[in-house]
Amino acid sequence: MGRTEYYHDPDAPKANTLIPASNLLVVDADxxxxxxxxxxTGQWALPGGAQDIGETAAQCAVRECLEETGxxxxxxxxxxxxxxxxxxxxxxDGEIRQQYETTYIGRPVGGEPTINDEADGVRFVPPADxxxxxxHPSMRRQIGDYLAGTYPRLD
Structure with a gap:
């Protein structure tokens, strides 16, 4: 399913859904x-996605990280x-979502960066790079909040 992201765009379509989603900002030992x-979209992002019924937001973040990155x-x-x-x-498919994401911080404990049907590139990137x-600007904001130590954010 294709998607188009709009960020502070006056021509963006009106949202028709609000879906809880979770991201996981994973930081390695370095x-x-x-x-x-x-x-x-071809853009780099934190691993994350929509929460499933029966799981917590935190469980969603961990699951999405494994599914999308290995x-x-x-x-x-x-x-x-x-x-x-x-x-x-x-x-x-006609769904138009307003952003709603809980973002957690984590550390790797296993697995290897692996491409899949959602991601054609997976890697650990030093902040200087x-x-x-x-x-995407929304991901940059989340990463920036982490790097600046301005969290937790509630907006």
């Missing part, structure tokens, strides 16, 4: 941040809640 390159991670902290009504994601990557 301080590098785990990123995946999304096949649907990395088994454990949660070590909480970064924040990101609910920007000006971040809209339109899917080709982040500017070399096409990262």
């Amino acid at each position: 301080g590098a941040i785990l990123l995946q390159r999304r096949r649907d 990395i088994v991670a454990e949660i070590t902290g909480f970064l924040g809640v990101y609910t920007n009504p000006h971040h809209i994601v339109a899917y080709t 982040l500017d070399r990557y096409d990262i």
Whole structure:
């Protein structure tokens, strides 16, 4: 399913859903941040996705990280809640979501970076190299909050 992201775009379509989602900002022992390159947008992002019925937001973050990157991670902290009504994601099936993400901080405990049907690139990126990557502004904000130590965020 294809998607188009709108960020502070006055021409964005009006949202018709609000789906809880979770991200996991995984940091290795050297301080590098785990990123995946999304096949649907081509941009680099934190692993994350929609929460399933029967799981907690934290369980969702860990599951999505494993599914999208091949990395088994454990949660070590909480970064924040990101609910920007000006971040809209339109899917080709007609669903138009307003952003609603809880983002956790974690560390890798197993697995290997692995590409899959959602990600065609997976790697740990040192903070000094982040500017070399096409990262969506909403993800940049979350990474920036982590690097600046300005968390937990509740907005």
